[in-house]
Amino acid sequence: MSKIHVTELVLRDGHQSLIATRMRTEDMLPIASKLDEIGFWSLEAWGGATFDACVRFLKEDPWERLRSLRKALPNTPINMLLRGQNLLGYRHYSDDVVHAFVKQAADTGVDVFRIFDAMNDIRNLKTAIEAVKNVKKHAIGTLSFTTSPVHDIDYFVNMAKELEGLGCDSIGVKDMAGLLTPTLAGDLVKALKAAVSVPVHMHSHATSGLASMVMLKSVENGVDIIDTCNSSFSEGASHPTTESLVAALKGTEYDTGLDLGKLQEITAYFKEVRKKYWQFESEFTGVDTRVLVNQVPGGMISNLSNQLKEQGALNRMDEVLAEIPRVRQDLGYPPLVTPTSQIVGTQAVLNVLTGGRYKSITNEVKNYLLGQYGKAPAAVNAEVRKQAVGDAEVITCRPADLLQPELARLQSEAERFANNEQDVLTYAMFPDIGQTFLQERNAGSLTPEPLLSKDAVTQQTAAARYAPNEFNITLHGETYHIKLTGSGHAGEERKPYYVKVDGISEEVFVETLSEMEVSGGANNGSAGGKKKASVAASGRPRPSHPGCVTTAMPGTIVTVKVNVGDKVNAGDGVLVIEAMKMENEIQASKSGTVVAIHVAKGDSVTPDETLIEIQPE
Numbered sequence: 001m002s003k004i005h006v007t008e009l010v011l012r013d014g015h016q017s018l019i020a021t022r023m024r025t026e027d028m029l030p031i032a033s034k035l036d037e038i039g040f041w042s043l044e045a046w047g048g049a050t051f052d053a054c055v056r057f058l059k060e061d062p063w064e065r066l067r068s069l070r071k072a073l074p075n076t077p078i079n080m081l082l083r084g085q086n087l088l089g090y091r092h093y094s095d096d097v098v099h100a101f102v103k104q105a106a107d108t109g110v111d112v113f114r115i116f117d118a119m120n121d122i123r124n125l126k127t128a129i130e131a132v133k134n135v136k137k138h139a140i141g142t143l144s145f146t147t148s149p150v151h152d153i154d155y156f157v158n159m160a161k162e163l164e165g166l167g168c169d170s171i172g173v174k175d176m177a178g179l180l181t182p183t184l185a186g187d188l189v190k191a192l193k194a195a196v197s198v199p200v201h202m203h204s205h206a207t208s209g210l211a212s213m214v215m216l217k218s219v220e221n222g223v224d225i226i227d228t229c230n231s232s233f234s235e236g237a238s239h240p241t242t243e244s245l246v247a248a249l250k251g252t253e254y255d256t257g258l259d260l261g262k263l264q265e266i267t268a269y270f271k272e273v274r275k276k277y278w279q280f281e282s283e284f285t286g287v288d289t290r291v292l293v294n295q296v297p298g299g300m301i302s303n304l305s306n307q308l309k310e311q312g313a314l315n316r317m318d319e320v321l322a323e324i325p326r327v328r329q330d331l332g333y334p335p336l337v338t339p340t341s342q343i344v345g346t347q348a349v350l351n352v353l354t355g356g357r358y359k360s361i362t363n364e365v366k367n368y369l370l371g372q373y374g375k376a377p378a379a380v381n382a383e384v385r386k387q388a389v390g391d392a393e394v395i396t397c398r399p400a401d402l403l404q405p406e407l408a409r410l411q412s413e414a415e416r417f418a419n420n421e422q423d424v425l426t427y428a429m430f431p432d433i434g435q436t437f438l439q440e441r442n443a444g445s446l447t448p449e450p451l452l453s454k455d456a457v458t459q460q461t462a463a464a465r466y467a468p469n470e471f472n473i474t475l476h477g478e479t480y481h482i483k484l485t486g487s488g489h490a491g492e493e494r495k496p497y498y499v500k501v502d503g504i505s506e507e508v509f510v511e512t513l514s515e516m517e518v519s520g521g522a523n524n525g526s527a528g529g530k531k532k533a534s535v536a537a538s539g540r541p542r543p544s545h546p547g548c549v550t551t552a553m554p555g556t557i558v559t560v561k562v563n564v565g566d567k568v569n570a571g572d573g574v575l576v577i578e579a580m581k582m583e584n585e586i587q588a589s590k591s592g593t594v595v596a597i598h599v600a601k602g603d604s605v606t607p608d609e610t611l612i613e614i615q616p617e
Helices: 010-018 029-038 052-060 061-074 095-108 128-134 153-165 180-196 211-220 242-249 261-274 298-310 314-330 340-353 361-368 380-389 407-412 421-428 431-443 453-465
Strands: 004-008 042-047 078-082 113-117 138-146 168-173 201-206 226-227 472-477 479-486 495-501 504-510 553-559 572-578 582-587 592-597 612-616
Touching: 004 242, 004 472, 010 042, 010 052, 010 078, 029 061, 029 261, 042 052, 042 061, 042 113, 052 061, 052 421, 052 431, 061 078, 061 095, 061 421, 078 095, 095 407, 095 421, 113 128, 128 138, 138 153, 153 168, 153 180, 168 180, 180 201, 180 211, 201 211, 211 226, 211 242, 211 261, 226 242, 226 421, 298 314, 298 340, 314 340, 361 380, 361 582, 407 421, 421 431
Parallel strands: 004 042, 004 226, 042 078, 078 113, 113 138, 138 168, 168 201, 201 226
Antiparallel strands: 472 479, 479 495, 495 504, 553 572, 572 582, 592 612
């Protein structure tokens, strides 16, 4: 047995799992030279959710991040996580886009591509593997590990053989939720080593508290490469600790050869860096054995808790975690990894927050049930499918076979704001936020989300500690129960407050009086003294009749599908909103005529406000 090789995850999966993927490039580069000296088999530093987070939150060009890291890490291969035909987005892309993206990534600095598919559908992996081999880089054919009535060792061994046959340079086990037990891991690795001739990687999140034992048993049964994370961002929803495993294997036949002292210098640096991101820390990123049931992956849990917190619904996390396995069973037991983790997780949130299972169904769940993400591992719930897509035909081919080449179209669409092919690919991954990002970059107006000062927030909290956070208000003769659940930080010109109004989560903005724009008599009632309709904080009317169309959760308007005067039937799609990175079609509440539209593309919306009004027939 040769020494064990190590892939270090601190620059990607570590902070994705523990601080919602918020680490900035400026905090990676100062330590890059020390990371480069260690002798890791590779450094995972790109892909996964980092591309999305760069564009959406950090306002950094992800390609520039990769370029900078490549320059700063001349001696260490850079590893990326690639979602097969989904690349780094949430849909399947045509083959020409897959080839273009892989080539750009390779040319810019990626040496190793860890390629997986959320459905474990080999058809969705073929083109990405072929693209990686075309640019002469290392392709890790990855098994998305999960447990279910249809997933067993034979299932994964057969998949590994197929991936080796496609030319993969190694086989990776991606245990994204930490479901492997030590014994099962040993048996799986032993079976894989007997079945394939290429090296085998082990990647396991520590959420269940088992990952270090999983790594040791994997090593003892022949694994070649283990994925670990520096202790500054390890354990819990992240990964087993690099330093600990290096120490455990030192002096044995599996010795990694890595210097523990040098690793601890890196630890000291990142421990200080992590303090900057305290606002993204989550109470749900420690050891949680419930993952053995709900299977929520490490990279999702911190984002899920953050999104629920933004909606004032963090107290319902336990309900969501209990609902996730039920949704997963309804959808035929897909492994929970991007994008299926978001698909299942968002639907579970909707099932909890809307007060009824599948009362509102996301577009992504509908597309999943139509076969547009690939073949489900097991039979789906026929009743849920009927409710979601009716009698629509389910495709059985590779989803990308239905796509026409689209790179030329994307280039044309992005011509006004894209400076090169990398910009076009950014737009391709996330059309709306990608376009906004590129336009703001070109205008020099990019503004990252703020990193809050803990001292300032502490002082603000102390100053207001005797202020009430729960009270009743009466407006136009109607009494509302208000509970303050959070607020923005001091110094903002428009300060957000997160409140619950009669149990419904709202976000309101408060400005000083001198800065408010006052329109003539906007909310003063009519000349005849007739009471105006109740309005939400946004100024939109609250629902007042059955034809009012609302949203189940806060989000952003993506598409308005109707115009005033249109005739619609109950159940027709009238709006599409993005919530929790998933698109959700909002349907007409009644049959009738559209008489008012209170939103436009890009608007932020919340529950309990009217988005569209329909005059019922």
